[in-house]
Each structure stands twice: as C-alpha cells, then as structure tokens.
Amino acid sequence: MEKSIENIWKEGFLKSDALVAPKINNLYSQKSIHIIDKFKRMFKINLIAIVAFSFAFLIVSFLVGIPITGILFFITLSVLVFINKKLLNDLEKIDFGISSYQYLKAFNEWMNKQVSINKKISKFLYPIIFIAMILGFWFKDAEGMPLGERLVNEILVGFPDTYLIFGIPLIGIFIVLLIIALLVHFGGRIYKWDVNMVYGRVFKKLEELMTDIESLRS
Amino acid sequence: MSSDFYKTSILPFAGIIIKLCRAYTNSQEDFEDYYQEVCLQIWRSKDNFREESQWSTWVYRISLNVCLTLLKKKKNNVQHFVSDAITAEETEDNFAFSEESLNVLYDAIRKLSEIDRAVIMLYLEEKSQKEIAEIIGTNPNNIGVRVKRIKIRLKKILDGEIN
Numbered sequence: 423m424e425k426s427i428e429n430i431w432k433e434g435f436l437k438s439d440a441l442v443a444p445k446i447n448n449l450y451s452q453k454s455i456h457i458i459d460k461f462k463r464m465f466k467i468n469l470i471a472i473v474a475f476s477f478a479f480l481i482v483s484f485l486v487g488i489p490i491t492g493i494l495f496f497i498t499l500s501v502l503v504f505i506n507k508k509l510l511n512d513l514e515k516i517d518f519g520i521s522s523y524q525y526l527k528a529f530n531e532w533m534n535k536q537v538s539i540n541k542k543i544s545k546f547l548y549p550i551i552f553i554a555m556i557l558g559f560w561f562k563d564a565e566g567m568p569l570g571e572r573l574v575n576e577i578l579v580g581f582p583d584t585y586l587i588f589g590i591p592l593i594g595i596f597i598v599l600l601i602i603a604l605l606v607h608f609g610g611r612i613y614k615w616d617v618n619m620v621y622g623r624v625f626k627k628l629e630e631l632m633t634d635i636e637s638l639r640s
Numbered sequence: 641m642s643s644d645f646y647k648t649s650i651l652p653f654a655g656i657i658i659k660l661c662r663a664y665t666n667s668q669e670d671f672e673d674y675y676q677e678v679c680l681q682i683w684r685s686k687d688n689f690r691e692e693s694q695w696s697t698w699v700y701r702i703s704l705n706v707c708l709t710l711l712k713k714k715k716n717n718v719q720h721f722v723s724d725a726i727t728a729e730e731t732e733d734n735f736a737f738s739e740e741s742l743n744v745l746y747d748a749i750r751k752l753s754e755i756d757r758a759v760i761m762l763y764l765e766e767k768s769q770k771e772i773a774e775i776i777g778t779n780p781n782n783i784g785v786r787v788k789r790i791k792i793r794l795k796k797i798l799d800g801e802i803n
Contacts, residue, residue, distance in 0.1 A: 427745060427794055431764040434742025435655070443654040444672040446646060446679060456677055457711045518685045518702045522758065523777025525705045624711075631708060634755040638778040638786060 457624060458516060458529065465510045469503050476500065483558065491558025498550045502543060509536050523635045530628050537617055544613035548605040556598060649686070650679050653699045659765070660700070663749050663757050664707040677710060678703045693774070700767075700775050704758050748797040752790060759783065760790045 425433070435441055454460065476499040483492020512535075516528045560570030570590075577584055577591060585592040618625070650657075661674040682702050689698055749757055755776070762772040769787075773780035796802045 425741065427791065427798075428764065430741045430745045434739040434745065435659075441655045441658055443651065443658060444675050446676060452676065452680070454677060454680060455673060455711055456681065456706060457709050460711060517688050518681050518705050519688050519698050520705075521701065521775060521777025522704055522708060522755075525701075525777075526708065529709065628709075631754055634753055635776065635778060638755065638759075638776070638782050640779075640782075 458513065462510065462513060465506065465513070469506055469510070472499050472503050476503075487562045488558030490561055491554045494550065494554035494557070498547065498554070502547065505539060505543065509539065523639065526628060526631055526635065530632055533621075533625065533628065537614065540617075541610040541613050544609040545606050546609070548609040548612070549602045552601060552605055645683060645686070646679065649695070650682055650699075653696055656696060656699055656765070657703050660703045660707055660758075660761055662746060663761055664710070664754070666750060674707060674710060678706045681706050697771065697775060700762070704775065708754055708758070744798065745794075748794050751797055752793065756786070756790050756793075759786055760794065763787050763790075 454463075476496045480492040480496045483489050483495070509532075513532055516525070516532065518525065520528070560568060562569040564572045574586070574589060574591060587595060657675055657678050661671050661678060665671040665674050682699060685702060689695070693701075749760060752760065758776055759772060762775060767775070769780045769783040772778075772783050793802070
C-alpha cells in the first residue's frame with residue numbers, strides 16, 4: 423500500500439542516522455552567515471572606518487592647509503555616523519524569537535528605513551563633500567592670498583571681460599551650481615544603485631516571503 | 641556558547657532543528673552551516689525567551705526565522721538565499737541519510753515555497769493549526785486549507801506529475 427507523507431515522515435526518522443546532530447566546534451568563534459549579523463558587522467566596520475577616516479582627514483587637512491574641508495568633512499561624517507549608529511541600535515532590537523511574520527516584517531521595515539534614510543542623506547552628503555572641497559581649496563593659502571582669489575586674478579589677466587559676482591566668475595558659480603544640482607539629483611540614485619547591487623536579491627526575496635505570509639493572513 | 645547550554649537547552653531539541661534545516665538546504669555542508677547558525681542564534685537570543693511559549697516552540701521560531709533569512713556565502717563570494725540556488729536539477733538529496741522514502745519526501749518539500757515548507761514541516765511535526773499560525777504569525781483559519789493544498793502539491797511532485 424502506498425505510504426502517506428505523514429507515515430514516510432514518521433518512519434523516516436525512526437532510523438538512527440536521520441537525526442544525528444552535526445558536531446559543534448567553537449561555535450561562537452565562527453563567523454555568522456546570517457544576514458542580520460552580516461549587516462551588523464558591516465555597519466560596525468563601516469562606522470569605525472568613517473570615524474577613523476574623518477579624524478585622520480581632519481589632521482591631514484590642517485597639515486596641508488585646507489582646514490575648512492577637514493572640518494566640514496568631520497562634521498558631516500559625524501552626523502552620518504550618529505544617524506547610522508541609531509539605525510544599528512534598531513537592528514540589534516530585532517528578536518529572532520517572534521513569529522516569522524513579525525520577524526520578517528521587522529527586518530523588512532528596518533531595511534526599508536535604513537535605505538530610505540541613507541538615500542536622503544546621500545542627496546546632501548555628496549554635495550556637501552563637493553562644497554567642502556571647493557571651499558577648502560578656495561581659501562587655501564597661496565603665497566599670502568587665498569588660492570581662489572589668485573585663480574580669479576589669473577583668469578582676469580587672460581579674460582578681462584569675465585563677469586564677477588562677489589569677486590567670483592559667473593561661469594565658475596554656474597559650473598559649481600550645476601555640479602551640486604547633479605549631485606543632489608543623482609546622490610540618492612547612486613546610493614540605491616549601490617545597495618541594490620549588493621542586496622537586490624535579499625530585498626526581492628524578503629518581498630516574496632512577506633507577500634506569501636500576507637496571503638495566509640488575509 | 642557553553643557546552644552545558646548546548647547539552648541541556650539545544651541538544652534535546654536538535655531533532656526539530658535538524659528537520660527544519662534539512663528542508664531549507666540541499667547539501668550536507670549547507671545543512672551543517674544552517675544547523676550551527678540556528679544554534680548560535682538560539683544561544684544569542686536566549687535572554688529574550690520570556691516563557692510565554694514552550695521552549696520547543698521558541699526553538700521552532702528561531703530555527704524557522706534563521707532558515708528563512710540565511711545567507712550562504714559561496715566560495716565565489718556571491719551572496720544569495722540558499723533557496724534561490726535550488727533548481728529542479730539540483731534537488732537530488734545529497735545527505736548521508738539512509739531512508740530513501742524520507743529523502744524523496746525531502747526532495748519534494750524543497751520544491752515548495754519557503755512558507756509552504758514551514759507550514760508542512762510544522763504540520764508533519766503534529767503541531768496544531770493554532771501553533772502553526774502562532775509560529776508563522778498567520779491566521780489559524782487559513783492553515784487547514786493551506787495544508788490540504790500543500791499535501792496535494794506534494795503528492796503530485798512525488799507522483800512525478802509536476803516538478
């Protein structure tokens with residue numbers, strides 16, 4: 423007589439080798455392959471790297487004479503680290519012991535929140551970094567006068583008809599504003615593109631799982 | 641993790657973890673990774689256990705949640721969910737277990753969606769509809785219908801009517 427799946431299941435596990443637990447060796451020292459732990463690890467490493475970089479750059483910026491760039495970098499990156507540290511704390515709160523729906527929902531919400539916040543930050547981050555670079559080099563000392571002023575003087579020698587606004591060539595202001603506008607416009611997209619490259623499949627899979635469970639809830 | 645915690649709180653429930661992990665993996669190597677990951681998460685989350693449910697139910701939840709959202713880092717560094725990697729051609733059971741019928745049944749279970757796998761595994765473990773709904777976080781009224789559908793699908797897969 424054909425066996426039911428229930429019987430196959432019950433009888434299958436009567437065999438002694440079907441339920442032998444794998445050996446556990448130095449479990450805690452092994453790296454986790456779970457996505458949440460992976461995110462936590464990546465986040466922590468990223469945040470530490472950003473803090474280290476912003477400190478190092480601050481010192482270097484003073485040494486090479488572009489302290490404005492260093493200070494603006496430091497402030498901007500500190501805000502970025504602070505916000506992402508708060509996001510990391512939220513991730514730590516996700517409890518594995520809740521129901522699968524709540525767990526996936528919590529994780530999905532965290533992922534969406536994290537992407538959304540960092541996408542918004544990217545719209546400001548890239549332009550601020552660009553402005554910081556421009557200001558730093560503009561006010562960098564070049565033989566007793568700011569580098570920017572020296573540059574303008576040299577431009578005026580070659581192009582005496584250059585139209586200036588507050589001592590800055592209009593064409594220069596236009597180019598800087600255009601780059602800032604492009605960075606604001608594409609900053610969020612660059613971040614989203616980057617995240618999708620790495621975690622696109624995870625987002626898709628989470629969505630599928632959520633849809634499947636939600637169909638059972640309705 | 642202390643060996644005492646493993647011996648007293650995990651090993652008695654290893655059967656539950658083994659059965660679930662096997663349904664979400666297709667090789668002994670992946671299975672062992674998943675098993676270790678589940679044990680690690682149980683240990684890490686042990687302080688969150690509030691005795692609102694049985695320890696075994698809680699172990700089920702953690703095992704299931706870990707299996708649903710586990711990343712398997714392959715040697716080529718491509719990250720993906722293991723269930724994505726299982727195709728019809730690759731589902732041949734690669735475990736060193738001797739029970740052929742059980743291997744065939746596991747093969748069929750792996751062809752179900754992740755949630756259907758969870759539902760049928762809990763059903764086969766004789767969990768009530770209410771318990772299944774609590775573990776997965778769904779409406780108990782829909783579990784019965786879903787189990788019937790899954791069983792029909794499993795039967796068709798076992799009979800070779802569908803892949």
